[in-house]
Amino acid sequence: MSEAMRKPETNGAPPVISVRGIDMVFLKKAPGVLDGLARRAGLPRPEPVGVHALDGVDLDVMKGEVVGLVGESGCGKSTLGRVIAGILDPTAGTFRFHGREMSEMSPQERYRAKVAVQMIFQDPFASLNPRKRVIDIIGEAPVVHGIVPKAEISDYVDEIMLKCGIDPAFKQRFPHQFSGGQRQRIGIARALAVKPQFLVCDESVAALDVSIQAQVINLFMDLRRDFDLTYLFISHDLGVVEHIADRVVIMYLGRVVETAPTAELYANPRHPYTQALLANMPRISTEKQAFGQIKGEIPSPLNPPSGCHFHPRCPFAFDRCVAERPRLITKAPGIAAACHLLEEAAR
Amino acid sequence: MSDVRGGAAQPTLVVEGLKTHFFTEAGVVKSVDGVDLSVSRGEILGLVGESGSGKSVTGFSILGLIDQPGRIVGGSVKLNGEELTTASPKRLRSLRGDRIAMIFQDPMMTLNPVLKIETQMIETLQAHIKIGHAEARARARDALGRVGIPSPEERLDSYPHQFSGGMRQRVAIAIALLHGPDLIIADEPTTALDVTIQAQILSEVQTLCRETGTALIWITHDLAIISGLADRVAVMYAGRIVETGAIAEVVSNPRHPYTYGLIGSVPSRNKRGQRLTQIPGMTPSFLSLPQGCAFAPRCPNADAKCLEMPELSPCPSAAHRARCFHPMPEGAEA
Numbered sequence: 001m002s003e004a005m006r007k008p009e010t011n012g013a014p015p016v017i018s019v020r021g022i023d024m025v026f027l028k029k030a031p032g033v034l035d036g037l038a039r040r041a042g043l044p045r046p047e048p049v050g051v052h053a054l055d056g057v058d059l060d061v062m063k064g065e066v067v068g069l070v071g072e073s074g075c076g077k078s079t080l081g082r083v084i085a086g087i088l089d090p091t092a093g094t095f096r097f098h099g100r101e102m103s104e105m106s107p108q109e110r111y112r113a114k115v116a117v118q119m120i121f122q123d124p125f126a127s128l129n130p131r132k133r134v135i136d137i138i139g140e141a142p143v144v145h146g147i148v149p150k151a152e153i154s155d156y157v158d159e160i161m162l163k164c165g166i167d168p169a170f171k172q173r174f175p176h177q178f179s180g181g182q183r184q185r186i187g188i189a190r191a192l193a194v195k196p197q198f199l200v201c202d203e204s205v206a207a208l209d210v211s212i213q214a215q216v217i218n219l220f221m222d223l224r225r226d227f228d229l230t231y232l233f234i235s236h237d238l239g240v241v242e243h244i245a246d247r248v249v250i251m252y253l254g255r256v257v258e259t260a261p262t263a264e265l266y267a268n269p270r271h272p273y274t275q276a277l278l279a280n281m282p283r284i285s286t287e288k289q290a291f292g293q294i295k296g297e298i299p300s301p302l303n304p305p306s307g308c309h310f311h312p313r314c315p316f317a318f319d320r321c322v323a324e325r326p327r328l329i330t331k332a333p334g335i336a337a338a339c340h341l342l343e344e345a346a347r
Numbered sequence: 348m349s350d351v352r353g354g355a356a357q358p359t360l361v362v363e364g365l366k367t368h369f370f371t372e373a374g375v376v377k378s379v380d381g382v383d384l385s386v387s388r389g390e391i392l393g394l395v396g397e398s399g400s401g402k403s404v405t406g407f408s409i410l411g412l413i414d415q416p417g418r419i420v421g422g423s424v425k426l427n428g429e430e431l432t433t434a435s436p437k438r439l440r441s442l443r444g445d446r447i448a449m450i451f452q453d454p455m456m457t458l459n460p461v462l463k464i465e466t467q468m469i470e471t472l473q474a475h476i477k478i479g480h481a482e483a484r485a486r487a488r489d490a491l492g493r494v495g496i497p498s499p500e501e502r503l504d505s506y507p508h509q510f511s512g513g514m515r516q517r518v519a520i521a522i523a524l525l526h527g528p529d530l531i532i533a534d535e536p537t538t539a540l541d542v543t544i545q546a547q548i549l550s551e552v553q554t555l556c557r558e559t560g561t562a563l564i565w566i567t568h569d570l571a572i573i574s575g576l577a578d579r580v581a582v583m584y585a586g587r588i589v590e591t592g593a594i595a596e597v598v599s600n601p602r603h604p605y606t607y608g609l610i611g612s613v614p615s616r617n618k619r620g621q622r623l624t625q626i627p628g629m630t631p632s633f634l635s636l637p638q639g640c641a642f643a644p645r646c647p648n649a650d651a652k653c654l655e656m657p658e659l660s661p662c663p664s665a666a667h668r669a670r671c672f673h674p675m676p677e678g679a680e681a
Contacts, residue, residue, distance in 0.1 A: 072541035179629055180398075209397040209568060209630070214612030214623040221622065236542065239571065243614030243623070262619070280546030282571035284613055286595035289575030292550030294543045297511055 014099025015060040016198055016230050017084055017117070022093035024054035024079050024254075051301050053079040054090065055254040058328070061198070066224065066231040068245030068262070070238060070277070074301050075251040078202055081234045085119040085200045115145055118191035122203035124183035128175040134161075134186055135171040142193045157193070163226065164189040165219060181212035188219065192227065202234045217244060238281040242266055247334065250274050253301055253309040256328060258337040270337040272314045308340065316341055357428060358385040359529050359562040360409070364422035367401075367408045371416055376633040378404040380586040381422070383659070386530070386562040386579075391553075393573030393594065394566045395609075396583035399630050402566045405583070406532045409564075410449055411439045427529060445475040448523035452535040454515035457522070458507040464491075464518055465503040471525050490521040495551055513544035520552070527559060534566045549576055570609060574598050582606050585631060585641035588659060592667030602662045602674040604646045640671070648673035 121127040158168035311321040468487035491499035611624025643653035
């Protein structure tokens with residue numbers, strides 16, 4: 001891919017997707033009638049217990065850009081993907097599509113904005129309806145959304161299947177007749193069929209074998225060129241993200257801890273968590289790797305540590321980290337990290 | 348059987364010509380079809396392959412854990428010189444958990460959800476040696492401490508569901524280590540874990556093997572893990588080993604086109620933004636394996652000669668061997 005292809009053209013246009021201050025709290029138990037009555041009467045009730053899956057997350061994705069979203073289990077990366085894909089409604093925060101807030105849009109515009117953002121899932125076995133034929137899996141949505149007339153759907157599905165590398169002769173088959181890699185291609189074809197501008201790929205290559213994974217990653221890169229797509233690529237695999245993304249966002253327990261252009265982030269990680277992730281990333285080399293520089297486990301998001309969420313595992317933590325939440329500090333355009341050390345160093 | 352180390356000491360495990368076939372209604376599935384392996388004291392052997400390459404069945408065959416309709420139909424498995432394929436079930440039972448241990452991908456598979464960790468560990472100890480409860484508990488506690496579980500004394504009284512995924516896998520490793528086995532077979536033990544937790548476990552396993560002299564076979568699909576962990580590697584494809592050698596040698600100079608393609612398909616820094624080398628097609632079904640070399644239909648170098656099965660031959664030396672008539676040129680960067 002040429003250098004020009006990789007550079008997203010901004011030209012001052014607003015980002016395709018822009019979210020600000022997104023909070024997502026999953027309550028353990030939904031508030032009941034009693035809670036409602038008590039609140040109205042001004043009586044104290046116990047605070048509802050909830051998981052703070054996203055805690056004030058900001059994210060911009062420019063047109064044509066591939067943003068890699070990286071983090072370990074429970075960091076909220078999938079939740080953020082689902083919020084952006086419109087599957088979950090956030091507890092708080094604003095969501096702008098091409099610079100316009102969702103709530104300002106007319107119902108028709110909002111509907112179109114939602115169709116323009118599609119999602120590709122991790123498990124190619126669970127994400128396809130086992131009782132539907134491929135032609136219906138791919139062809140149903142474009143007919144429902146009025147993108148393609150019903151009479152032309154068969155040819156349209158052929159075209160999309162070819163683009164995704166599946167033989168259109170198989171369109172009368174059921175999902176169980178395909179291998180994992182082919183099923184993932186069907187999932188991609190289904191998402192592309194409604195002509196989206198933006199794809200959220202949630203661990204979309206994690207379940208595939210290495211050689212099949214390479215085929216699907218290549219497909220993602222071809223489709224980006226052919227359909228002028230923008231991706232939010234969610235993954236725990238730092239190698240895959242390094243390969244495909246233009247910019248990387250690292251999350252830890254519901255917060256963004258660092259964001260930077262890919263080459264910069266991998267060459268010069270600023271947050272201690274990013275440094276630990278990169279040091280522990282298995283890579284093909286001829287030398288033995290020293291693993292395990294980071295101690296401890298990921299804390300439960302039900303009861304996150306105070307201050308900086310990473311401080312119990314951080315080798316550089318000092319008293320301020322326990323008390324105060326670090327802000328995301330912009331070190332250079334497009335490069336930001338949330339760590340008190342950066343502020344102390346700047347002083 | 349050539350051993351890379353070429354050491355005078357006898358290897359802990361020697362597998363020769365192992366064949367495990369499954370006799371299904373659809374036909375004979377030759378999951379393992381003539382596998383040779385050896386692993387010595389303190390050595391880590393990586394067994395790499397994609398789904399359906401027969402790598403896990405190889406592991407199960409070594410332990411004699413093949414159920415109907417499968418059967419070991421040929422070859423030999425020797426642990427410290429003792430033949431296991433013809434050993435009695437009673438003898439195998441006394442070896443498993445004592446001299447050979449296995450760690451599985453999902454620790455919930457090895458742990459009983461309704462028993463305390465203490466019960467499960469003491470049971471393992473008492474199955475093989477005569478030992479009192481108090482002494483067994485002390486040994487169990489030490490084993491937990493060795494794999495990095497904080498406050499092992501209290502954790503003995505916990506149930507598996509009270510542990511996180513990484514901690515459960517540590518418990519499974521502690522149980523495998525209880526009797527100081529000569530050989531551990533680990534089947535994708537870190538695949539389900541997060542990067543930082545995986546790294547902790549890899550580092551502990553490395554240290555433990557070095558300290559105790561346990562031989563380890565690490566089965567995985569991830570060449571990157573193996574390249575950082577193992578001493579030697581064996582790459583499997585469709586039930587056979589297609590390339591084997593010292594890890595640095597195989598990674599820097601892959602000779603079999605499959606290994607070459609596999610290394611090329613791993614996304615990494617130097618290939619950023621470029622197309623990944625892709626191996627066309629997919630792994631063949633065991634029920635309809637192509638004639639001769641099973642990789643030939645996906646291979647860029649294949650020709651008429653590949654309709655015969657190549658031998659695992661020195662390429663270039665006896666320490667680095669590949670099963671191919673047309674190996675990649677030496678020094679071909681993947």
